[in-house]
Amino acid sequence: MTSPYPRIRPTGTTPRRVRDLALTFGLEQAPVTSPDTPSAGGRQAPADVVVTSVASDNRAAADGDLFVALPGAHAHGARFAPDAVARGARAVLTDAHGAAALAAGDLPPGVPVLVAADPRAVLGPVAAWVYGEPAEHLMTFGVTGTNGKTTTTYQVDHLLRALGWTGGLVGTVETRAGDQVLPSRLTTPEAADLQAVLAAMCEAGVHTLAMEVSSHSLSMHRVDGIEFGVVGFTNLSQDHLDFHGDLQAYFDAKASLFTPARARRGVVVVDDVWGERMAAAAEVPVATLRTRPARADEPAADWSVTDVAPHGTGSAFTLTHRDGRSLRTSTSLPGGFNVANAALAVAMVLEGGAHLEDVVEALESAGGLSATVPGRMEVVGAGDDAGEPGQPRVVVDFAHNTDALELALAALRPTTTGRLVVVFGATGDRDPGKRPAMGAAAVAGADVVVVTDDDPHSEDAAAVRAAVLDGARAAQQVAREAGRDVTVLEVAPRGEAIARAVAGAGAADTVLVAGRGHETVQEVAGVDLELDDRVEARRALQQRLAGGEDQGREHQERTTTA
Numbered sequence: 001m002t003s004p005y006p007r008i009r010p011t012g013t014t015p016r017r018v019r020d021l022a023l024t025f026g027l028e029q030a031p032v033t034s035p036d037t038p039s040a041g042g043r044q045a046p047a048d049v050v051v052t053s054v055a056s057d058n059r060a061a062a063d064g065d066l067f068v069a070l071p072g073a074h075a076h077g078a079r080f081a082p083d084a085v086a087r088g089a090r091a092v093l094t095d096a097h098g099a100a101a102l103a104a105g106d107l108p109p110g111v112p113v114l115v116a117a118d119p120r121a122v123l124g125p126v127a128a129w130v131y132g133e134p135a136e137h138l139m140t141f142g143v144t145g146t147n148g149k150t151t152t153t154y155q156v157d158h159l160l161r162a163l164g165w166t167g168g169l170v171g172t173v174e175t176r177a178g179d180q181v182l183p184s185r186l187t188t189p190e191a192a193d194l195q196a197v198l199a200a201m202c203e204a205g206v207h208t209l210a211m212e213v214s215s216h217s218l219s220m221h222r223v224d225g226i227e228f229g230v231v232g233f234t235n236l237s238q239d240h241l242d243f244h245g246d247l248q249a250y251f252d253a254k255a256s257l258f259t260p261a262r263a264r265r266g267v268v269v270v271d272d273v274w275g276e277r278m279a280a281a282a283e284v285p286v287a288t289l290r291t292r293p294a295r296a297d298e299p300a301a302d303w304s305v306t307d308v309a310p311h312g313t314g315s316a317f318t319l320t321h322r323d324g325r326s327l328r329t330s331t332s333l334p335g336g337f338n339v340a341n342a343a344l345a346v347a348m349v350l351e352g353g354a355h356l357e358d359v360v361e362a363l364e365s366a367g368g369l370s371a372t373v374p375g376r377m378e379v380v381g382a383g384d385d386a387g388e389p390g391q392p393r394v395v396v397d398f399a400h401n402t403d404a405l406e407l408a409l410a411a412l413r414p415t416t417t418g419r420l421v422v423v424f425g426a427t428g429d430r431d432p433g434k435r436p437a438m439g440a441a442a443v444a445g446a447d448v449v450v451v452t453d454d455d456p457h458s459e460d461a462a463a464v465r466a467a468v469l470d471g472a473r474a475a476q477q478v479a480r481e482a483g484r485d486v487t488v489l490e491v492a493p494r495g496e497a498i499a500r501a502v503a504g505a506g507a508a509d510t511v512l513v514a515g516r517g518h519e520t521v522q523e524v525a526g527v528d529l530e531l532d533d534r535v536e537a538r539r540a541l542q543q544r545l546a547g548g549e550d551q552g553r554e555h556q557e558r559t560t561t562a
């Protein structure tokens with residue numbers, strides 16, 4: 001990867017006339033008011049200009065682009081238009097402010113500037129048009145919800161591949177388009193990048209798309225221009241309120257995925273009240289899915305999960321439709337929530353039109369839903385194999401909100417014969433309300449709580465830890481009164497916290513390193529530091545092995561009584 005702003009793009013595209021673009025989307029051409037070119041005649045008529053691709057960030061601009069200059073919270077993209085043009089952009093689309101800024105003659109006269117009232121709102125459809133509506137050539141599956149998007153998306157992709165399709169994937173961890181694989185910057189890319197990825201998928205012979213759709217992306221029009229074949233909703237809990245304001249607005253953003261402009265049909269997990277509301281609010285046909293026993297006052301769901309039983313590292317379960325279709329399969333990932341993710345994935349593929357017999361056969365040959373999801377309940381070993389004798393089980397998970405932390409701990413408790421240790425922190429510059437709640441959740445679910453740093457971003461890391469510790473210490477007191485002794489430690493930096501927790505754990509213990517999952521960069525005071533929890537955990541396990549098996553337990557006992 002050489003570019004600082006790498007993108008997946010198609011290699012061959014059809015030139016589109018800017019004039020046709022303007023006509024199709026009803027866009028005006030900005031008058032030219034540069035002192036050197038006082039009349040519109042100074043700028044080339046759009047009829048002569050063609051574009052083959054779209055960019056909304058100058059750092060990603062390339063020859064033949066339409067550069068879409070968006071107003072943002074930090075800058076107006078118009079500021080970067082001259083650089084985008086220097087990199088090969090042939091035309092600019094922006095709003096009236098952007099056009100006014102560019103009227104000063106910053107662009108060569110041959111570059112047409114088109115104006116839209118809200119360029120973000122047209123970017124998706126415009127990019128889809130330029131790239132030849134690639135989503136229409138793919139079977140598209142979109143997953144939204146607070147937790148479980150990445151995991152469910154991987155399971156959908158896994159099942160589609162087991163069915164013989166060539167799968168493409170877009171999400172928090174990575175983007176996969178044929179042989180091209182790129183780590184992700186955003187969960188759901190900006191529309192210009194997304195449409196380019198879809199076009200590259202079509203070019204690479206990809207048949208299916210499994211994709212995460214974040215609430216930010218829905219509010220910011222990133223998936224406009226895509227009508228998903230099937231969309232899925234996992235769950236909703238407090239998160240991202242710094243962006244959405246309140247839970248209702250957060251819910252409304254997610255609900256907009258279940259409308260005819262964005263999807264043809266959906267599957268909604270109705271385990272919680274938000275799922276029921278989503279099913280009621282949906283403006284497209286949805287099938288409901290319940291993954292826990294129904295209460296007496298609840299109507300039967302379309303799809304139900306029953307007979308959940310331990311199976312290897314995960315669970316086996318039966319998925320049944322009210323019409324009688326039924327299958328039994330398994331997920332290798334631990335925890336009840338992973339049964340929900342797996343069942344949602346299977347139901348989405350079935351609602352997409354796959355035949356039950358084919359799905360049963362595919363799941364049997366694939367050994368169930370056994371996709372490994374990077375940094376999601378990922379068991380890390382000192383070597384290639386996880387779970388060496390004499391070593392604690394170390395699990396790296398992306399749980400970074402209260403609900404996810406509670407569930408991750410609950411998922412690991414039944415298979416932990418010793419103590420459950422958790423290492424985690426809260427993110428700086430994000431929803432401060434969840435910090436004490438996460439501290440309390442950790443104490444409620446674990447025996448040893450090691451509070452450390454997540455991504456402090458621009459905040460004082462010690463102050464973020466202090467807010468988490470407030471919640472943890474209050475809960476510790478409550479636990480003590482109830483006769484449960486929980487150890488609470490503060491250890492920073494994060495690498496040291498992981499090392500201490502692993503060194504201090506006994507062979508029967510589980511150490512959950514929560515919050516950062518697959519991430520490899522930690523932002524501290526505006527500086528990006530390399531940090532991969534899986535690498536730190538592996539190193540700590542190797543050090544334990546080198547230092548002898550009993551060293552950990554002794555160390556933990558010393559720490560615990562300190």
Ligand SMILES: CC(=O)N[C@H]1[C@@H](OP(=O)(O)OP(=O)(O)OC[C@H]2O[C@@H](n3ccc(=O)[nH]c3=O)[C@H](O)[C@@H]2O)O[C@H](CO)[C@@H](O)[C@@H]1O[C@H](C)C(=O)N[C@@H](C)C(=O)N[C@H](CCC(=O)O)C(=O)O
Pocket residue numbers: 056057058059069070071072073074075076077078080185186187188189190214215216217220243
């Ligand atoms: C709130 C939010 O999502 N903001 C995104 C938005 O920022 P913005 O509108 O304020 O844009 P800006 O930074 O002012 O820049 C304005 C325009 O100038 C362009 N620009 C800017 C700088 C430059 O050097 N060159 C350039 O061309 C930008 O690409 C943009 O088009 O557009 C930017 C350009 O794409 C994004 O980087 C930025 O993501 C921010 C940094 C971000 O972190 N977003 C997160 C919260 C997000 O979207 N997360 C969700 C997942 C959440 C979850 O479920 O966990 C996601 O889908 O990733």
Ligand SMILES: Nc1ncnc2c1ncn2[C@@H]1O[C@H](COP(=O)(O)OP(=O)(O)OP(=O)(O)O)[C@@H](O)[C@H]1O
Pocket residue numbers: 145146147148149150151152172187212234235337338340341375376377397398399400403404405407408517
């Ligand atoms: N269905 C679920 N319900 C609750 N928690 C879940 C569920 N699935 C996963 N989790 C927990 O949430 C964490 C994040 O999971 P995952 O990455 O699949 O979700 P996500 O929605 O993609 O998250 P994000 O939007 O933050 O990237 C996991 O590490 C796990 O602890």
